[in-house]
Amino acid sequence: MSKKPELLVPAGSLEELKRYFEAGADAALIGESKYGMRLPGDMTTRDIAEAVQVAREYRAKIYVSLNNLMTNSMLEGLSDYVKQLAECGVDAIEFGDPSVLQTVHKLAPQLKLHWNAEMTSTNYATANYWGAKGASRVMLARELNMDEITAMPSSLNIESEVQVHGMTNIYHSKRSLVQSYMTHQGRPVVPGSDLGLKRGLFLVEAERPDEKFPIFEDANGTHIMSSDDICILEDLHLLMASGVDSFKIETLLKPEAYNEIVITSYRMAIEAYFRDPKGYELDESWIEAIRDVQDPERELTFGFFYKEQVY
């Protein structure tokens, strides 16, 4: 029988972190936007040190996101940051850029490395390549389908992580697209105004009036998110049977109360399955609980789990 998978959630503050651990998460992804990517909030290294203490009480893990696209100037502070994270006692670092891999190797070899290149981690051989370079886990691309994902663990030399719930990033530019558009329209954004997560901006494509694509800007550019939320709870047993090591619930752009309910539902499914894999049956109330709090303008879907993509 495969190992019980971890339930991982990004958290934006110590408060959120506690609530999510309380709801049943056993790992949290945190960090700051300078080095991390699309986090629900910034946490300083002091916060991170405290988060590690909190996590210990819950026997949970703390991972720090350093999977930004690194520029020359960002390299300057990178070494110090990695050293501080090691001192904090975090469990792993999530990276996309090779510069982070090398820095961690050199300065904090005891830290685990999780490779997350977002939409471009699409096959086991490349994941094993990064495994050979020191990564202990791959975060699989959200554009893979169920057959591809469930076939992964047996071919991987490292752990695998899969997003099971929430929205996904579908476009990332270094450009400030909202600011540019408003300036073009002759209504420039007042300097210092927030175009970030709290601003509630979204795009609607001309031919798809029912789909809302959240868009936000931060120091790393412009991010566009999916119009639907993945929810694979119904078929979570397939992922559990395949041996995927970590299930990620994306908490971004959702109220904490919503995320707590989602975490609780997935936690119940995981526990039920591992109590008795053969006798496991989905309890509809787990999904109902999520549907009750789901934004009516955002559909719960299977994402790309069952979609045929062509090229």
Add this chain to the structure above:
Amino acid sequence: MQTAEKHMPKYAGKRNRLTKPELLAPAGNLEKLKFAVHYGADAVYIGGQQYGLRSNADNFSFEEMREGVDFAKKYGAKVFVATNIYAHNEDLEGIEEYLRNLYEAGIAAIIVADPVIIETAQRVVPELEVHLSTQQSTVNWQAVQFWKDQGLPRVVLGRETSLEEIEEIKRHVDIEIEAFIHGAMCSSFSGRCVLSNHFTDRDSNRGGCCQSCRWKYDLFTDARSEGEWISQEEARDNKVLEKFRLGVTQLPLFEEEDNAFTMGSKDLCMIGHVPDLIDVGVDSFKIEGRMKSIHYVATVVNVYRQAIDAYMADPDNYVLKPEWIEEINKAANRPLNTGFFYDTPDHEDHIYEPEEKAAPYDFAGLVMEYDETTGMATIQQRNHFKPGQEVEFFGPGGTFFKQTVGTIYDEAGNELDAARHPLQRIKLKVEQPVSYFDMMRKKK
């Protein structure tokens, strides 16, 4: 009247040595390859039948590759193959054989994004050079160093890198740097966009991109957060909201007559800044456009060839010729800008207005022969033309003249009222000497 502009060296103080960069051109098919090479490309990059990112392009068979390599060799030019997909498990089988075939076809280098292909190439065909694709979004020197350590002789940087950053990368790492200097651009970090997957179920990172970034969007704000640009009262009778069946809590950040929101970028053009690119040490100037026309490729390559040669011949007296800019504009199908080389693109660097897709000129004929004594040229028809029309002749190195088409004849000497038949050989008198492979273009 434009005047020639003298180059004000910005990065010249930083330059250690002046190395002539390679001019790398796209070649969507064998014919385009020949034009690119003849018009001055030092190397071309093409797509094969598999593992490339342009599944719609007219990609090369191995036999066509061999023919392309042989043609390029006569000019001392090289052929690279883009194998830059991010592979899925199902794509892994067959990579070895494919790479062996590329090597046997005489391909000089492959352009790769996915490490599994890098590793396979290094194991199976170690003599085949591997260049890291822009799809890896490499924008810092430490990552460049990493790829050098993995045995790669060249990195194509992310298009988000500035000249200053390139200079810094070159200072830290002794490696060939390739940069896109002309053509269309992803406005996202390359590879970090799955709009196509979401809108049309086409996998952008395996060649299915349907350019959703150039579609039209409307921008709204959720009024439950603070609405700064429009009041809720204004929104109540808003026709836009009605159209989208959105409630009054959602406010449009545009007026009905405004241009739509888009991510679509202007195209990159660095013809005005060739010395800066050379001074910071860019080793390969890459032109985008495997889907572009013969006319586009020949025109753009021709201009950059002249600019690079002029600067290398005499850097201190280099001037940007106005005719180079005019030539570039004859092939351009979008407004142009300088990307991230000097600054992060802003509101002036996106295309909000309806796009005029077509370039203003058409390729009308190809010079096959020229008779010095009679001044008659034999032209292969490439588009409709007829007597009385204004045409331009141009060739490698910047030869150029305009004339009006006089009487035209078919090969048997019969006078024609128009050149209507594709690839028909037509004779006409030219006002200046022309050479084999010179091109004749007409205004649309």
